[in-house]
Amino acid sequence: MAFDIGTTYSGASYAVLDPGFVPEIHGVTRFPAQQRVGGDSKIPTIIFYDQEGAVRAVGAEATQDSFLEEAGDEDYVKVEWFKLHLRPRSLPSTHIREEDIPPLPENKTGEEILADFLGYLFRSTRLYIQESHPGGVAFWQSVEQNIDYVLSLPNGWEGAQQAQMRRSAVRAGLVASEAEALKRISFVTEGEASLHFCVQKGVTRGAIEPGEGIIIVDCGGGTIDVSAYVCKAHNSFEEVAPPQCHLEGSVFVSRRARIHLMQKLQGSRYRDDVDHMTNIFDRSTKLSFRNPASPAFIRFGTARDKDLTVDIKSGQMKLSGDDIVKMFKPSVEAIMNAIEEQRLQTTTPIKAVFLVGGFAASDYLFNQVVEQLQPQGLQVTRPDGHLNKAVADGAVSFYLDHFVSVRVANFTYGMECLTSFDPSNPDHVARSGKTIFRPSGRIVIPEYFDVILKKGIRVSEETEFKRSYHVESSVPIKSRTEDILCYRGRKEDPKWVDLEPYMFSPVCTVVADTSSIPESETTQQSLDGMRYYRKEFDIILLFGMTELKAQIAWKESGGVEKRSPAIIVYDSLVEAGA
Numbered sequence: 001m002a003f004d005i006g007t008t009y010s011g012a013s014y015a016v017l018d019p020g021f022v023p024e025i026h027g028v029t030r031f032p033a034q035q036r037v038g039g040d041s042k043i044p045t046i047i048f049y050d051q052e053g054a055v056r057a058v059g060a061e062a063t064q065d066s067f068l069e070e071a072g073d074e075d076y077v078k079v080e081w082f083k084l085h086l087r088p089r090s091l092p093s094t095h096i097r098e099e100d101i102p103p104l105p106e107n108k109t110g111e112e113i114l115a116d117f118l119g120y121l122f123r124s125t126r127l128y129i130q131e132s133h134p135g136g137v138a139f140w141q142s143v144e145q146n147i148d149y150v151l152s153l154p155n156g157w158e159g160a161q162q163a164q165m166r167r168s169a170v171r172a173g174l175v176a177s178e179a180e181a182l183k184r185i186s187f188v189t190e191g192e193a194s195l196h197f198c199v200q201k202g203v204t205r206g207a208i209e210p211g212e213g214i215i216i217v218d219c220g221g222g223t224i225d226v227s228a229y230v231c232k233a234h235n236s237f238e239e240v241a242p243p244q245c246h247l248e249g250s251v252f253v254s255r256r257a258r259i260h261l262m263q264k265l266q267g268s269r270y271r272d273d274v275d276h277m278t279n280i281f282d283r284s285t286k287l288s289f290r291n292p293a294s295p296a297f298i299r300f301g302t303a304r305d306k307d308l309t310v311d312i313k314s315g316q317m318k319l320s321g322d323d324i325v326k327m328f329k330p331s332v333e334a335i336m337n338a339i340e341e342q343r344l345q346t347t348t349p350i351k352a353v354f355l356v357g358g359f360a361a362s363d364y365l366f367n368q369v370v371e372q373l374q375p376q377g378l379q380v381t382r383p384d385g386h387l388n389k390a391v392a393d394g395a396v397s398f399y400l401d402h403f404v405s406v407r408v409a410n411f412t413y414g415m416e417c418l419t420s421f422d423p424s425n426p427d428h429v430a431r432s433g434k435t436i437f438r439p440s441g442r443i444v445i446p447e448y449f450d451v452i453l454k455k456g457i458r459v460s461e462e463t464e465f466k467r468s469y470h471v472e473s474s475v476p477i478k479s480r481t482e483d484i485l486c487y488r489g490r491k492e493d494p495k496w497v498d499l500e501p502y503m504f505s506p507v508c509t510v511v512a513d514t515s516s517i518p519e520s521e522t523t524q525q526s527l528d529g530m531r532y533y534r535k536e537f538d539i540i541l542l543f544g545m546t547e548l549k550a551q552i553a554w555k556e557s558g559g560v561e562k563r564s565p566a567i568i569v570y571d572s573l574v575e576a577g578a
Contacts, residue, residue, distance in 0.1 A: 002150040002395035003121050004193075005114065007083045007222030007251055009042040009358055010059070012125045013392040015400060016143070025200065025396045027389050028128045033061040042358075042389070043124075045083065045221075047116055048076045053107045058120040077105045081251060082117075084222050085110040086164060090488055090505070091156045096247055100255060111164045112171070119172035149174055149185045150395040152193050155225040155410075156245025158486075159507045159548055162187050187547050188398040190391050191227030191243050194218045194356045197394030199235055199403050203354070203383040213240060213348040215339055217369075218391065219359035222249040224331065226338035229404065230348040238406035241345040242456060248334035250359040254282040256327040260319075268310045270317075276300055277317060285319075289328075290363045292321040324364075331359075332368045339373070345456070352379040356390040406458050412487040413507065413541060413548070414451040416497050417469060418444040427496065439472045439532035440524065447497040449487065449504070453541050465541040466553075470534055477522065477535045478515040484508050484541070484550050512537065512552035512564040 001014045012028040029041040043059030048071055050056050056076050057067050071078070084101045104110060126144075130136035151165050166181040175181045188196075194216045198204050208214050208231045218225040224246045229237040258278040265271045277300045289296050301315035311318040343350050353373055355366055360382055370380045383390070397403075421435055421443040422428045431445050438444055453465045471477060487494045489503035497504050514535060524534045537554040540563070552564045 001122070001125055001147055002152065002193075002392050002399070003118060004152045004190075004392040004395065005083060005117060005121070006045055006220055006358070006391075007081055007249060008045055009221060010045045010117070010121065011042045011389055011392040012121050013389070013396045014125060014129070015396050023400055025393050025400075026132075027393060028125050030128055030131075031060055031124050032127075033059070033064055045080065045117065047079045047082075047113060047120075049079065049105055049108065050074060050076055053105070055116050055120075058117065059124075078102075079105060079108070079113055081222070082110055082113045084247075086114065086157075086161055087154075087222075087247070088156060088158050088161065090158075091245060091247060096252075111168050114165065115168035115171035118168055118174065122172060122174055147174075147184070148399065150188055150399050151185060152188050152190050152391045152395045154220070154223040154245045155189045155191045155227060155243040156223070157189075162547060186399065188395050189225065189227070189243060190218045190220065190223070190357075191216050191225040192239075192404055193391045193394035193398055194225075194354070195227065195229060195237065195394070196397035196401065196403055197356065197390040198354050198383055199237075200393065200397040200401070201383055203381065204231070204352075207352045207379060207381065211348075212352075213346065213350040215342055215350055215353045217335055217339070217353060217355045217357075217360070219335070219355055219357040219362075219365065220249045220391075221251050221358060222247065224248050224334050224338065224359075226335070226342055228342040228346055228348070228350065230346075232405075235401070235403050237404050238458065239404060239408045240348045240458070241342045242408050242410045244338045244341065246334040246338060248331040250282075250286065250331075250362070253286055253327050253331055254278060256330075257281045257286070260323060260327065261317075265310055268307055268312075270305070270307060270310065270312060273300060285324075287362050289321075289324050290367070292325045292364075294321055295319060296321065296324050328362075328364060328368070332365065335365075335369060336372055350378065352381060355380065355382050402461075406460050407543065409453050409455050409457045409459060409543060412451055412455040412494060413453040414449050414485055414487070415467070415469065415482065415539060416446075416485055416504070417448055417450050418446055419448040419450075421445050431496075431498075439474050439526055439530070440534070441526050441528065449485070449494050449497050451493070452484075452539060453543060455487075459543045463543070465543070466538050468536065468538050470536040472524075473533050474530075475533065477533050478513070480512045480514060480535070480537060480552055482510050482539060482552065484510065484539070484548075507548065508550055510539070510550045510552050510564055512554065514554055 004011050013025055015023040015025050017023055031043045044063060046062040047055060048057045048062050061067060081102050082104060085104055126140060130140050133139045153161055166178060166185055169175060169185055170178055170181055175184050210231050210233055213228060213230045216227045227243040228241040230240050232238055261274045261277050265274060277298050280298050280300050285296050285298050296319045297316045299316040303314050305315040306313050360366060366382055373380050428445055434446055435443050436446060450467060452467045483506040485504045486507045487504055489500050522533045522535050524532050526532055537552050540551045540553055542549040553561055556562050
């Protein structure tokens with residue numbers, strides 16, 4: 001099962017793996033209370049809670065007129081856009097303030113809300129399978145203990161967001177424990193899922209040849225995700241540039257529309273209708289807008305609604321094409337800038353650009369991209385079919401097919417550690433006031449960043465990145481807990497954490513129980529005859545899949561290598577070199 005929880009709309013897809021049969025990807029095309037059913041079925045990413053924090057309605061149920069009347073009478077709390085509360089704060093978002101995003105209920109966290117929504121998608125998918133497959137209930141009972149899950153997430157979401165989603169999946173009942181979640185839940189970026197959708201639908205065939213590149217632009221409700229790949233052979237691709245994520249999805253066009261309406265209707269008796277008008281704009285005007293030379297209309301009222309001073313006549317408000325263009329402009333610019341950056345970061349000739357996602361259904365957005373890229377010799381395409389199902393279907397294809405064999409590191413990863421003091425090194429001399437004496441008598445300097453995996457490195461699924469370290473202590477060393485840091489700055493070779501402390505952040509913690517190593521093998525003697533303990537170990541990063549993993553490796557008696565399990569925790573000093 002694959003779940004695509006979008007900022008504004010969500011969907012689910014699945015495949016049954018039956019020996020002897022080619023798997024077929026199915027989309028869930030029927031949800032409770034959904035008025036329209038069919039291949040493009042999706043549900044609004046909305047939840048209503050009562051004042052005690054209990055779920056009262058989810059998805060299409062939360063948009064029914066009868067329920068909305070009840071919600072108003074009972075003072076239910078509406079929650080939407082909650083996905084954006086989970087975003088990494090490191091994502092560029094200077095145009096967004098926290099108050100611009102609808103707040104969470106006081107008694108709920110984003111993780112808890114995600115769990116409630118995941119649980120709803122799971123139950124809806126279960127019901128759909130039971131109703132759609134022959135012998136549905138019996139069939140479900142035969143597979144319910146053997147389900148793997150794929151959760152999609154924007155290109156810019158990181159390990160911390162993956163950990164939150166795992167915990168939410170456990171809370172939702174998809175799996176019984178976090179240990180089970182590590183085995184049965186995998187992640188795929190929305191960009192890579194969209195590539196799989198395009199390949200699986202056959203739209204890349206004929207568009208590019210081996211050696212040529214393709215850029216996938218997933219235009220979603222909250223984010224614009226841009227990824228670049230080179231075609232190596234039939235249905236075989238490699239990532240050629242660090243994927244990008246921009247908070248400029250369709251909801252921000254609607255947000256700009258709301259600001260415009262509030263300003264224009266200031267002092268008008270229709271000022272209280274701004275929220276209703278914004279909803280109409282979001283559902284209709286935004287997607288139907290095509291021609292900047294023509295006005296657009298928000299049909300919100302009746303024939304008696306009229307205020308010519310603010311362009312309201314016969315129950316509709318007129319907006320100039322120029323005003324609509326301004327609302328779209330930041331999103332269009334984000335797409336074009338991202339495409340240009342992807343092209344600059346690779347020597348692979350890019351031949352085609354594919355737009356997918358619900359926002360790609362906007363003819364104006366699509367035409368703007370076409371007008372700017374076609375003169376540069378690029379093909380710009382929207383795959384046939386239901387664009388909003390691309391990620392959910394593509395996530396299942398990712399699990400089945402693995403069309404991408406090489407990915408590119410988004411950031412530089414490494415360890416903050418000690419390094420031996422070198423009086424001939426100006427950087428060391430500048431930090432001489434920070435020197436530390438180790439139990440062995442050596443002089444070292446802290447806040448040194450030792451790179452394990454550099455940004456932009458292309459990594460195959462089986463590649464391991466290993467660096468050796470050691471630790472000294474005056475007491476026996478029974479375990480090691482190490483933080484893996486991510487550098488987000490612009491330096492190609494960062495060496496010192498103290499120069500840009502806010503550019504370094506922990507991405508995961510690895511834990512190793514080294515108590516089984518005999519003390520005799522770790523005991524050392526310093527120059528002054530004092531006894532101390534030293535242990536050597538390797539930090540290993542595995543980046544081949546869409547999820548970063550880390551391990552600690554060490555030698556036990558007889559030189560046998562032992563590795564920690566990949567314990568990922570998001571949230572004693574070590575020295576570089578063994």
